[in-house]
Amino acid sequence: MSPPRPRPPPASLRGFLDAHFTCPDDLAATPALAELLRRECAELESSVRRLEAQLASASASWLARSAEARSDLRRLKSSGGGVDAEDEGAETVRNVGLPALVREIQRIDTIRHYAEATLQLEALVGNLEDVTFSIVRQTSKLGLSSILGKSNETECKQGILLHAVNAVRDIEQELLRISTSRPQWISLIMAVDSRVDKTLAILRPQAITDYRALLAALGWPPSLSSPETEKDKYSQVLNPLALMNEENREKYSQSFLALCALQHVQANREVRQCRTAAATPALSGSKYFDKTACFDNGLWAIDELVCPITSRMEYHFTKWSDQPEFIFALVYKITKDFMDSVDDILQPLIDQARLVGLSAKEFWVTGMVKMLVGYLERQIFLALVTSYQGQATIDKSEVHSSWMHLNDLMITFDKRMQLLADSGIQKIASLSEVLSRSLSIFSVYSEHSDWLQIWAAVELSSAQDKLKSEMEKETSWSSSDNLHDQLGHRENSFKFLLSTREDYKAPPVSEFVVKTALSMMERGRALPEKEMQLQYNRTSLIQFLNDFFHVLRDRCEALQLSNMALEDQSLTKASCAINAARYCENVLREWDEDPAFLDGSLFTDEITFLVKLGTNYLEQIMSAILLEFEDLSWEYVQNIGLREQSGLDHETLDEENLGVSPGFVASLDVLTDRTGKLKLYLNSKDFLDLWRSVAEGLDYFIFSSIRWGEVSFAGQGVTQLRVDTKALLSIFRPFCSRPEAFLPFLSDSLRLLTMEKEDAQCLLEMLTDDAKSDNCLRQRGLHHVNASQAAKILRSRKFGG
Template sequence: MAEPPKWSAPDAVSRRLLGFLDEHFKSHGDLHKAPSLAAQLSRECADRERGLRLLEEKLSRASSAWLARSNEVRAILRRVGHLAEGSFPRRSRGADVGEGDVELGQLPLLAKEIGRIETVRLYAETTLQLEALVGDLEDAAFAVVSQTPKTNTSLSLRRASNLNDIMWKQEKLLLAIKIMKDIEHVLVRVSKSRPRWANLVKAVDSRVEKTLAILRPQALNDHRALLAALGWPPPLLTSDIEGDRSSEMLNPLFLMHGEKKEMYSQNFLALCALQHLQAQREARHYMDFTKQSCYRDDLWAIDELVHPVSLKMEYHFSKWSDQPKFVFALVYKVTKDFMDGVDSVLQPLIDQARLVGLSAKEAWVTAMVKILLAYLERRVFPVLVSTYHNSDENLEVSSSWLDLLDLIITFDKRMQVLSSSGIKLTGPFLELEGFSRSLSILSVFNEHSDWLQIWAEIELKIANDNLEPELEDERSWLCRIGKQSEFGYKEEVDIFLLSTREDYKAPPIADSVIKVALAMIERGQTLPSKRMRSQFARSSATIFLNNFFVILLQRCRDLELMTAAIQDEALLRVACTVNASRYCESVIREWDEEVTFLEMTGDGNNNQQHPRLFFADEIGYLIKLETDCLEEIMSVLLLEFDAQCWDYIRNIDQWEKELSEPKVPVMDEYNLGISPGFVQALDMLRDHIEKLKLYLNSKDFLDLWRSIAEGLDYFVFSSIPWSDVKFSRSGVYQFKADMRALFHVFRPLCVRPEAFFPLISNSLKLLTITPKDVDYFLRVLVTDERRKKEWLLQQELHHLTINQAESILRNRKFGE
């Protein structure tokens, strides 16, 4: 038998000795075992003595080697000291060096040698220190393991009249933990200051790991035996007659008192200390010395509480395979029933162990969630996946998937409420990803991305099926056009501050699509990691939106069938499609600015200075769709304007004729009527612009009418053969009257519509300059291109080239 430690009190020694004797001599009939027991104790003592002698010999050899080195170092240091004091005489040039003399050039070598010897000394001292500590650790671990009873541990604990043996083992376990802390402290110091001693650290780590491989299972087994002796686990289901208080009364954690409670507390603290020490060792292996502790596998002591509970619950799970709601209800009930006991009994112990930031409630809830997570991953999801792939009619399977996911999402929320009960979370702690991940059943998709893909496919299919009737109903595509307001530009600025679907004049189908997509995204937000949320959104909501955008494109292409005239019904249909596209774009842009989508976009994105938007491709698609559709409207309108102006452009030679009546005064040019061939085109233009203003949203209409004005400006200017037409004074007046009528169509939209017709405006200005200026430009500046350019700029003619200006002026007629 091992000798009691010297630091033990006499009463503790006698108590252990009495316990030893009571265990082996329970009755008079056991006295015949005394000789064999004495022989066993003698053998153990002899083994210990041999081990002690071996250690003494090893220490003696190490001390002798160290003393030999010390004498050499002492002699060198003495000579260095004499040299520093000037005891060595200076040598004359060419003199021989004496036996005790030291050259100054040898000082760096001496310093290097001294440093090497000092390193060897420190290495030897560290090795001896670690050897002693590891030996003590192995002895303590052997003592813990050797005292394990050979019979059933739980049964023996229940029958024992006292708990001295268990308390003695706990003392040995705590001693082993203390020794490991000392070893870890030395290894951390060595790893930081002496990285070249890696082989020493590896050798010590190897021996400590072997000891831990024996010590940890034994500590967990002893803890399980202790829990069994205390009556854990309690009954999971109680009758309704007993009431809510019954679970609390049956909780063994509440029933512990006196010595049992003290023993459990010490065992709990020992497990916490052992886990904390292992976490520190892992942090050192990753060279993260600032990491105090990490509990990636939760708290061992609480996991041991949950393990026997899970074995009991598995029996009930097997009976409810077709009714998963009972499985979720049972796990929630058990978690809630024993929550108070876990919190009131274990949280003070966790605080005593100085496990900062660790909550007994969270650890308990997390461990219970893992039970259900393992069951679903092993028994439920594989069946659903197999049925989904093998079934032709997936309606029932899809319903089972969604019902299960609804149960999971509801269960996760209820368990998070339990874990955070009594803890007020504010600010960023409400959205901590680590907090939700540790409590979420949905983390099952982290290792099974194909299951997550099935969920997304089911959500997408159901969304498409629900939206299909609305897509086929033409009433869902109609814009709600209000009463036509006065066709004028004097409107409130708020007309361009669009926010709602009504502001964008979008059809109801756009709002329905946005709501369905948002619902899918919000369901995916319950997933515990950004990667999974991003995958789910891209596999469900993004595909759903893209399918709808393709439908928008097909509806816009109907405008390509128009050739001669634009029908009001077709124009309304295309305008509503553009409005729907613009509304969807605005909503998606708002989504991209939210933190949720910024986080999903940043996941795996190395370019954080210019992060890519989550819906960047979708926004680009919508912008191109809107642009193409508006350009198509503009092109068709210009083509119709061209068709109706054909006679007007073909008969422009009328501008060469002078009026037969007396010359019209300059002011009478405003009394001229519009050319007959130009009236119908202007009426068509005004009518379509009014319709577009009524149908389109304000932003797109603003861009469209400006583009139409720009197109008309180029069309009219390029349709006039300036080199062939001779403009008389009457022709100039008529041309001005016609262009004023064209400007007047756009006057309700802006104050100076002529600013949007720069080519026509510049042409009119050239046609009305004096003959003297014409002569100066054509005759005086005939070859000076630079001065011609300056003259055009002085006349504020910025949009005409020199050749265009010359062509117009050469065809200006003055007089008869």
């Protein structure tokens, strides 16, 4: 009798053996494979034992409760459904037993679902780990020489990688289902994530290594130097990817797609993890909440095209350390030369990978920018910072010049590279803002706030040197372009909608400051983040403006306007500083309101300073004019009405034959001179406020200086006062059609003094009635003097006969 024939192994076992033992050389890996299988079996057996223990415990508990419930139900049935008052067991079953039984059944069902999910995830993760091990094992067999061979090893490996990607995708689907329906199973999710992360930490480097090997076999990177290049004649560099035959193109496409798929599934994992953590306030604002944000740092497949170019480009960079413009020119040239072929070859692959809204051109430009940022950070900026920190202050001019030149090159380079990137497909809005930061060469300052401070200090120093030279020119403070009219000329119209420097009659230096500040702000806008822009502007722009504003204040303080008689030079310099302050204030307000510049309220403190400066020195000019007028007219106002007591009022002259009081002429002449020059020197808005304030101040001074009730105004005294008041009004009449409105007390006083005797006596009697006094004054158009003042004025009127 022949022995029984051995039963053939199952198909799954044959497949496993075929996958791991394809040639005799694979037998060397048998110990490692056996050890891996032993560990996996031990883990599975341990998991099964834990689950069996949990199920046994749950079953025992359920059986005990089930027996107790069955006993209670039998008692209920035997009693006919009624519950005896003494039967506490039946009452317990009704009130406690059944709800508890339901909860216990639900708990057991939950445990069953948890066990099923655990077993399913264990199988999925195990499958992923097996595939990863298979990829690692095959890597040792596949040499570079066989990458482009006719064997199927490369295609097989790409297929295994895609199988691993599908395994990760299956795990993600299950984890997403659990995180949505069973968020309390966070421990299970975290355990699976930990194992998958460890596997991906092996899978991604291996996939990138294989991709690099394929690129090297295809002839990437191309040579950047040629006979024409050595002669400074730059010819276009040929792209090896554009020269691939059909077979190699297919291999490259599969490798590219596999790497994109791996990055895509990694992006999905990060999105799911952040959405799970969204309930936590600290994590809810994560940038990865949107899947497109997972590509902030570039596309792996395109970044690997950039990396091999770096070493070849840096060979040329080292020769141009003192001529960085050549560095930027070479990077731009290489980026542009490959732009069309990158778009033609890689964009269809990105679309095939279903990476919607992603641009091959933009990722190519981003990769080249990141490469250049790394080189500048290691070589150029580090040398500049060392020189800046090592040299004395007086020797830093060369470092400042180099830094400014480098930043000018960076600004120009950024704009050119942005134009290249924007020529791609329409971008997703949420991705565009993030990639625009990666596209900026100024991202070199993101990780080096101290370098940003140095740049701001260099900008400030350069601007201060230029301003110092500008302020030393006498013409910079001259307003001669606004003083072409003769002093006796009077304009009949005012312009109150001021916008330009000429409108504000500001000196040329103020426009120089504004243009310099705008240039500094525009350069700062090259920084990719708002916070960096604000930091730069506070350190450079704001400090520069404050320095100039303090110069304006010091120039006004040096005049000591409130302690001396006003001179032409004082009026000119004070008006010049006030006009400059008002012009700068207007510009800063426009910048604060324009979102195209910066976030609002950046210049709040500076605007407040300028408003206070202008107001303070306008008040000082006004006070000086009033004090000067008071000093010249003091004797006149003290003697108003006293001449009436001499009895010389027998002949009354009319206004046309009566001149201005001699004691009032000098003060009127000085006032005319001051207002005329201020109108010429000062901007129209401030002059309007100034002359009105001066008029109101003079009105109050003259009115309060007359000793009403102690002097007597006869006909000639009233006429003289009217003549003098008209002379005062004539000074302000070129500025206003009704200057009487700004001398209200004198106007009301003359109305009372020129009343007929009967009307005056009647009004005086009515003013004794407190209830009617205010009303009767308002009816006669007297709105400023009160009843007591009006009564004193009427008693000062002397009627003849």
